[in-house]
Amino acid sequence: MYEWDEIDLGGSAHITFSGKDHGKVPFLAVEADLDVRYGSRDGAACAEFYWEGFDDGKYTPKGPTNWGAHR
Numbered sequence: 001m002y003e004w005d006e007i008d009l010g011g012s013a014h015i016t017f018s019g020k021d022h023g024k025v026p027f028l029a030v031e032a033d034l035d036v037r038y039g040s041r042d043g044a045a046c047a048e049f050y051w052e053g054f055d056d057g058k059y060t061p062k063g064p065t066n067w068g069a070h071r
């Protein structure tokens with residue numbers, strides 16, 4: 001990625017967590033569904049997630065665990 005504005009290629013890039021264990025992440029040419037587990041790390045609320053979906057038209061199976069914390 002050469003320019004940050006490329007991240008919004010398919011619309012505004014963001015992560016959406018919804019319900020008990022779902023979410024979505026659209027950015028660049030990626031459209032993916034998330035499998036989410038909520039918990040905490042270092043005293044802060046966090047979400048651990050796997051994603052699977054399409055990157056530039058190619059299917060990507062569930063990848064490694066990712067996580068994000070709200071501080």
